[in-house]
Amino acid sequence: MKYADIAHRCFRCGYCKFTSDYENFNCPSYRKYRFDTFAPGGRMWLIRAWLTGEIENSERFQEILYSCATCGSCVEHCAFTFREDLVNIFIAAREEMVNSGRIPPAVRDYFKAISIHGNPYNLPAAERAAWAENLPVESYNGQEYLFYVGCVGSYDERGRKMAQAVSRLLSKAGVSFGILGEQEPCDGNEVRVLGEAGLFQFLAEINIALFRERGVKKIITLDPHAFNAFTKDYPEFGGDIEVRHYSQVLVDLIESGKLKPKAFAAKATFHDACYLGRHGGEYKAPRKILRAIPGIELVEMDQNRENALCCGGGGGNFFTDILGGDADSPNRIRVRQARETGAELLIVSCPQCAKMLEDAIKAEGLENCLTVMDAGELLDASIHED
Known part of the structure; x- marks a missing residue:
């Protein structure tokens, strides 16, 4: 070994x-x-x-x-x-x-779904761009950025809402971007961390070849897990492309004046995604987005940044559910920590975190006092607030 x-x-x-x-x-x-x-x-x-x-x-x-x-x-x-x-x-x-x-059977089934369908949801590739219907989103054809949405953003209902919010913001700011839609392969980050090195290499090589064929030079990722795979693992296979998480791009758009947040009064706390924070070293960008929105009061949980408690979705657990969802599960502990701050909004920067924490809020019976929002969703709501 x-x-x-x-x-x-x-x-x-x-x-x-x-x-x-x-x-x-x-x-x-x-x-x-x-x-x-x-x-x-x-x-x-x-x-x-x-x-x-x-x-x-x-x-x-x-x-x-x-x-x-x-x-x-x-x-x-x-x-x-x-x-x-x-x-x-x-x-x-x-x-x-x-x-x-x-x-474990759940891990085996995950690999089988990726191998056969190209995604862990066992859904057809033709549905991969369904989230973009009725939005001004074009297929990638040489634009400045490829917006890589990933499996969760493409198929999961919660992830789709995040993809829609980010795409609306990019369009409003005049960013030149496109998507691969049904041609977008899985990034393979969870395949790698679950231990299928051969399948991960296969996915990485497919993605890299596709990026080269389409002339992709810059990528914006929705999911920190894809951000991690593209920046840390793909270079080993020749994938040397400029990759940014969407929160990093949105901060630049706010600071350049291309996005102008309006007042949105709320008390919010922020949950650091492990693959953006500890793995990716990015703690500032999402918080800059929150601080740029007038009326947002940011209160930190005791465990934050490098000390943030994981929601429990990493390592493939989002799909395998090996950690389970009882009262001692990390996602439920995390929403209790968020509630202790007195915040009404729990802000995230990852579609897996969004789903994990929303499920925990329901399990804890906190639907009437705590709402999960992605940083992009909150910014989008502030800009389009009447």
């Missing part, structure tokens, strides 16, 4: 489980289960025991390995030099499990 030579270096000190001030636990799976086996350190020791033959692949071991949301909090807080490879070690172990042919 890749990284096998450093899997023994974890001393199980426990720093990886905490926020930087040691006030709270920040590993989503540990926070739910409260067993060290579900913490990064315990997971490392189990992987080592598996590699040395002390334990075997089992349903329980699969649950432990796949409960990791790859949020990167352990990378932020580990005290040792191998910290940058922590998430990569867990992904490499998943690759070994995939190669052995023994994986």
